[in-house]
Amino acid sequence: MNEYIQQETFLIPGANGRNMLADLTFDNRDKQAPLVIFTHGFKGFKDWGTHNLVAQYFAENGFRFLKFNFSHNGTTPDHPLDFVNLEAFSDNTFSIELEDLKSVIDFAAGGANFSPVKTVSLIGHSMGGGISIIKTAEDARVEKLITWASVADFHNLWPKTVEAQWRLSGVQFFPNSRTNQQMPVKATLLDDLDHNQKRLNILLSAAEIKQPWLIIHGDQDPTVNISHALELNRKQPKSDLVVAPGANHTFNSGHPYLEANLPASLAQVCEVSVGFLKG
Numbered sequence: 001m002n003e004y005i006q007q008e009t010f011l012i013p014g015a016n017g018r019n020m021l022a023d024l025t026f027d028n029r030d031k032q033a034p035l036v037i038f039t040h041g042f043k044g045f046k047d048w049g050t051h052n053l054v055a056q057y058f059a060e061n062g063f064r065f066l067k068f069n070f071s072h073n074g075t076t077p078d079h080p081l082d083f084v085n086l087e088a089f090s091d092n093t094f095s096i097e098l099e100d101l102k103s104v105i106d107f108a109a110g111g112a113n114f115s116p117v118k119t120v121s122l123i124g125h126s127m128g129g130g131i132s133i134i135k136t137a138e139d140a141r142v143e144k145l146i147t148w149a150s151v152a153d154f155h156n157l158w159p160k161t162v163e164a165q166w167r168l169s170g171v172q173f174f175p176n177s178r179t180n181q182q183m184p185v186k187a188t189l190l191d192d193l194d195h196n197q198k199r200l201n202i203l204l205s206a207a208e209i210k211q212p213w214l215i216i217h218g219d220q221d222p223t224v225n226i227s228h229a230l231e232l233n234r235k236q237p238k239s240d241l242v243v244a245p246g247a248n249h250t251f252n253s254g255h256p257y258l259e260a261n262l263p264a265s266l267a268q269v270c271e272v273s274v275g276f277l278k279g
Helices: 051-060 086-090 094-110 127-138 160-169 188-195 202-208 227-235 264-278
Strands: 005-013 019-027 035-039 064-068 120-125 142-148 171-176 181-186 213-218 240-244
Touching (some): 035 051, 035 127, 094 120, 127 202, 160 171, 181 188, 213 264
Parallel strands (some): 035 064, 213 240
16 A cells, blocks of 8 residues: 555444444545445455455545445454354345345545545445445436446345245255355345335346446356346446456455465456546
């Protein structure tokens, strides 16, 4: 990190009284630079893998970069790198994440801890992409949207065949291959989808988006097939679609990531994203 790039940490009140740990990466010579808010995906967190290198890249290219842990992502402010609160993880819903993202935008607009903004740009990865699409459609403070490897339908995060048993048992366990944890999600997440079918329909929101939108997806993504990106682009023909050749779900990054530089695929994604935001 060059001498001008700094990072400050904040606690932002989240859903159900749970605080969200957030950090802002910025060039201290331009503390009023445009603000980008990054939303992580399922089983993700703000300090995963390459996220800090990505934040540094954006700060070096004229933006303030704010990333945060969703209130129910399983980490805590004291343990931001580990899923130590599986009870919170089990209680998570998509409506909770939308509430969290609104709180983060409110925090940025309020300017209590740093120069306030009237508008923000959102970057959402994977499940965070779906959350960001919905929020962009319903919040005029979002000026531009970028989605990286976004889902087009929350139901595609699990096999349809598990839903009946999930409802019957009240909980479904999602294996984390990195930590070997079985991460529980209660059936209240399915109830949330049932009770808020229109709001939580990503494709409906995609069709309503009026802001500039850049969709980026790897053509070798085994987690969220590139068909999701094509479907989102069809729903919103004014969006820009960029296919990252040879890129997997995380654009060839991993956790932990010990290299000093971004992987080539993710570096290209960041370059295209910055160009879009400046355009």
